[in-house]
Amino acid sequence: MSASFTPLARIETGGGxxxxxxxxxxxDFSGVGEAYFxxxxxxxxRAWKLHTAMTTNMVVPVGHVRFVVAEGVGEQGxxxxxxxxxxxxxxxxxxxxxxxxxxxWYGFQGGAEGGLVCNLASILHDPDEGRTRxxxxxDWSW
Numbered sequence: 628m629s630a631s632f633t634p635l636a637r638i639e640t641g642g643g644x645x646x647x648x649x650x651x652x653x654x655d656f657s658g659v660g661e662a663y664f665x666x667x668x669x670x671x672x673r674a675w676k677l678h679t680a681m682t683t684n685m686v687v688p689v690g691h692v693r694f695v696v697a698e699g700v701g702e703q704g705x706x707x708x709x710x711x712x713x714x715x716x717x718x719x720x721x722x723x724x725x726x727x728x729x730x731x732w733y734g735f736q737g738g739a740e741g742g743l744v745c746n747l748a749s750i751l752h753d754p755d756e757g758r759t760r761x762x763x764x765x766d767w768s769w
Contacts, residue, residue, distance in 0.1 A: 629731040630696040631655065632714055634723040635686070646718060648686045649747050655726045657682045660750035667692050667737035667744060672769050674734020675760040677702060678727075684747040685725040687716035691738025694725055697765055700732055702758060706765045717742055734762065736769050 633655060638645040649656065660681075667673065667690070674695070679702065685694060694716060697709035709732070714725050717738065724747075727733050735744070750756075762769070 629698055630712060630725065630727045630733070632721070632723050632725055634721070637718070637722055644718075646686075646688050646722065648688075648745060649684055649724060655684070655724075657749040659747050661752060662745065662747050663752075665744045665746065667735065667742045669737050669739055669741040671741070672734065672736045672762055674736075674762045674767075674769075675732045675765055676734065677732045677758040678729050678756060679758065680729050680750060680753075680756050682729060682749040683725075683727045684749075685716065685727070686723075686745045686747070687742050688718060688745060690740050690742030691715065691717035691720050692735050692742035692744055693738065694733060694735045695767055696727060697732040697767070702730055706732075706760070709765055711767055732760070732765070734765075734767075
């Protein structure tokens with residue numbers, strides 16, 4: 628698996644809304660090593676990232692964040708060989724979870740109001756486990 632999108636439940640309550648994120652009985656569940664939040668400023672671009680062991684489970688409960696996944700490249704591959712898939716996540720966009728497996732390059736950009744990303748990561752953060760490339764290394768127009 629490189630990347631998959633799972634629509635998530637939104638439950639109306641009297642005082643607001645419950646936004647589901649991840650259940651241990653779902654087929655995509657790969658464990659949770661840690662959960663963390665990243666605020667993304669309006670228009671800010673964070674690209675490109677690849678994890679060698681971690682599966683990420685990204686959910687955007689606040690705002691809007693566009694994720695772009697570069698398929699068909701691999702850790703050492705040529706970015707010119709990439710094909711792209713874009714996912715607009717947020718409660719007023721597609722509300723769901725983007726699961727990105729190890730060995731897949733991805734980046735993201737904050738929408739007009741920015742956004743809050745929750746990553747339910749399969750393993751603990753390890754600074755030696757990830758790879759990065761410059762935003763201009765891939766032929767994607769943000």
